Amino acid sequence: MTEMGPDPQGLAIYASRPSASEGRCHPEQRPDLRNAFQRDRDRVIHSTAFRRLEYKTQVFVNHEGDLFRTRLTHSLEVAQIARTIARAMGLNEDLTEAIALAHDLGHTPFGHAGQEALDACMAPYGGFEHNLQSLRVVDLLETRYPDFDGLNLTFEAREGLVKRCPLDQAESLGAIGRRFIDGTQPSLEAQLTNIADEIAYNSHDVDDGLRAGLLDLDQLCQVEWVAAIRQSVNAAHPGLGGRRLIYRIVRELIAQQVEDLLAESRRRIATADIDGPAAVRRLEKPLIGFGAEMHAQHRALKSFLYDNLYRHYRVHRMTTKATRVIHTLFELFMADTRLLPPENRQMALARAERRGERGQARAVADYIAGMTDRYALDEHERLTSPKRLT
Structure with a gap:
């Protein structure tokens, strides 16, 4: 049914x-309630x-x-x-x-x-x-x-x-x-x-x-x-x-x-x-x-x-810093997919194989768009701060 x-x-x-x-897109059975x-x-x-x-x-x-x-x-x-x-x-x-x-x-x-x-x-x-x-x-x-x-x-x-x-x-x-x-x-x-x-x-x-x-x-x-x-x-x-x-x-x-x-x-x-x-x-x-x-x-x-x-x-001060964080993350992940978490890296590589750099970029954008504010700030610090080695 x-x-x-x-x-x-x-x-x-x-x-x-x-x-x-x-x-x-995928037919499913109707739930009872x-x-x-x-x-x-x-x-x-x-x-x-x-x-x-x-x-x-x-x-x-x-x-x-x-x-x-x-x-x-x-x-x-x-x-x-x-x-x-x-x-x-x-x-x-x-x-x-x-x-x-x-x-x-x-x-x-x-x-x-x-x-x-x-x-x-x-x-x-x-x-x-x-x-x-x-x-x-x-x-x-x-x-x-x-x-x-x-x-x-x-x-x-x-x-x-x-x-x-x-x-x-x-x-x-x-x-x-x-x-x-x-x-x-x-x-x-x-x-x-x-x-x-x-x-x-x-x-x-x-x-x-x-x-x-x-x-x-x-x-x-x-x-x-x-x-x-x-x-x-x-x-x-x-x-x-x-x-x-x-x-x-x-x-x-x-x-x-x-x-x-x-x-x-x-x-x-x-x-x-x-x-x-x-x-x-x-x-x-x-x-x-x-x-x-x-x-x-x-x-x-x-x-x-x-x-x-x-x-x-x-607000402009906050948005300026936010813009810098997004641009930096995107540039780093596009330059080296090994910086991505394993699951996201596999997705980026798979899409790059199908669609080239455009596919890789979309996978990177998916990862960044899914971040919370706090996670994006932490990820930016992990990748750019000399005091954070992990």
């Missing part, structure tokens, strides 16, 4: 259904790559403070926001959660600085993109099962991991990459999780930036949307200050984005001719999104954070 499983109750006509899944999307979620949670997210940077290097968000806490927050919206819209919560929890599995150490550095290292060899790396993790790099590489997730979960893809690489992804060539859309659950990711990291980077002292509330109120929220919170709670005020403002940021997303997405769906998930995929534009005013407010906040948080001199 091939895997299908019962459909959750209360799904809208346009929701993804496990009984109609396009399946897995779970449907296909629930199995996807559970496999992600039990994966090695998921556990490593605890020690991977969101904005701040993990060891800089115990209360800053990591890729793991960020993924949990995305899942919470996405599931709330999915439930309100009658979408499939299990699939939504699986995509949300897996969306950052391919992220490098040191956040976006690490990704940019590894992409620069890989420029002669096809580049590096963390969404595509997440797909590599679930399709190839996890080694938990005797019958296949990766996690063997459903097509619907896998397509939700790839937000963007260069056209020259889309063909190699098969059915997963087809929509980038045809200009069509993924499932509504995938569209929703993409926006929930943006809601989570914008709102929570505000919180972390204020906590770290890189931003202050008066400065943040240069964003008119935040200033208006602060004014409404002050009116409702006179004299509120400190962390309580910040928490209330961040909660309101999230709530307003969620409410607008629900209203606009429902409006778009109502005006579209949608009779099922297949009709969603045939569209040229997404159905899940903000209204024009909220989109502008969201972009204004994002721009403010880029200029005042991500480019803050303290």
Whole structure:
């Protein structure tokens, strides 16, 4: 019996259904207690790559403070926001959660600085993109099962991991990459999780930036949307200050984005001719999104954070060091594969035999991308410090 499983109750006509899944690369028997999307979620949670997210940077290097968000806490927050919206819209919560929890599995150490550095290292060899790396993790790099590489997730979960893809690489992804060539859309659950990711990291980077002292509330109120929220919170709670005020403002940021997303997405769906998930995929534009005013407010906040948080001199110092670490590791491993752990060296040699230097580089990138912040720093010290001989 091939895997299908019962459909959750209360799904809208346009929701993804496990009984109609396009399946897995390797057919499997259905488990007794779970449907296909629930199995996807559970496999992600039990994966090695998921556990490593605890020690991977969101904005701040993990060891800089115990209360800053990591890729793991960020993924949990995305899942919470996405599931709330999915439930309100009658979408499939299990699939939504699986995509949300897996969306950052391919992220490098040191956040976006690490990704940019590894992409620069890989420029002669096809580049590096963390969404595509997440797909590599679930399709190839996890080694938990005797019958296949990766996690063997459903097509619907896998397509939700790839937000963007260069056209020259889309063909190699098969059915997963087809929509980038045809200009069509993924499932509504995938569209929703993409926006929930943006809601989570914008709102929570505000919180972390204020906590770290890189931003202050008066400065943040240069964003008119935040200033208006602060004014409404002050009116409702006179004299509120400190962390309580910040928490209330961040909660309101999230709530307003969620409410607008629900209203606009429902409006778009109502005006579209949608009779099922297949009709969603045939569209040229997404159905899940903000209204024009909220989109502008969201972009204004994002721009403010880029200029005042991500480019803050303290963050820049960290990202500069992180970039140097990534470049040094890549150059050392490319020059001498004997520096790699035995399993990774064997992989590099095998891929080099098939694809030459390009294959070796991809194996090196896989190894570096899988590192936590702490492991990357330790590996860099082991390879470069005269005081560390082992």
